[in-house]
Amino acid sequence: MSSTPPRSDREFQLTDADFERVRKLIYDHAGIALAPIKRDMVYSRLARRLRALELQNFADYLRILEGGDEKEWETFVNSLTTNLTYFFRENHHFEILARHMREHPARPYRIWCSAASTGEEPYSLAMTACETFDTLAPPVEIYASDIDTNVLATAAKGVYGMDRVEKLSDVRLRRFFLKGSGGNAGQVRVRDDLRRLIEFRRINLLDRAYPLEGRFDALFCRNVMIYFDKPTQYAILERFRPLVKEGGLLFAGHSESFMHAATLFRSLGRTVYAPVEPSASAKGARS
Helix, strand or coil: CCCCCCCCCCCCCCCHHHHHHHHHHHHHHCCCCCCHHHHHHHHHHHHHHHHHHHHHHHHHHHHHCCCCCHHHHHHHHHHHHCCCCCCCCCCCHHHHHHHHHHHCCCEEEEEEEECCCCCCHHHHHHHHHHHHCCCCCCCCEEEEEEEEEHHHHHEEEEECEEEHHEEEEEEHHHEEEEEHHHHCCCEEEEHHHHHCCCCECCCCCCCCCCCCCEEEEEEECCCCCHHCHHHHHHHHHHHHHEEEEEEEEEEECCCCCCHCCCCCEEECCCCCEEEEEEEHHHCCCCC
16 A cells, blocks of 8 residues: 655644554544545644644644543544534434334333534434424433534534524524524524433444333434444444334434344335344344
């Protein structure tokens, strides 16, 4: 494999060795498999940390991480986590969720959004619940988590620019958001009724156990598995499996497929999966 020479026109030099150390550190800590084409992204995001810490090179920065600086580790992971989301992304999933809520009478209906990002997805889940049960106090419990503490803070705050909600209907805007005025003009805030439905937590999907109790009727893990390699995906799905109720649903992103974990989850189509019961999984393994 040929190496890529560091660019000489940049403020800092990101050598091949530096880049490989970054790739190993983020993989070991967060399970994210950075492709070689992400080199420019790594440079642009971590160069900000070198400037903030008044460092001269990436090697010195990586030594800080390898020395165990917990605060900088958090910033490192936050910097390299991609967070692209919007309200009701892949809308058909929310239609399927609404139908599932109506068809499964167990209450409360429990949802875990495992890649909450800046909050658009969990708030979309909460809006779906309110619309399904026609109340701002639906019988649901929603847990929303992410590895990135910065985006979780944004999510918990529930404040967005008008450009982030421009695709929502006027009915949803009036029912679920408050428009800002004065110094907050051009922004909206999620109504407190909606925010109260969600509990935000930091969770690393690589952790051996998750700080969650009970099982879930629906688990959303969309557009995050694409950052993990197949063995890491399988390990996470193994931990997901006992957390999803019999008859529950796992929702994946449009470009994600869990066919390599068919003993854990079976496809229902449209990137929706159902858990494979342990007895069926064991039977499939023997056949």
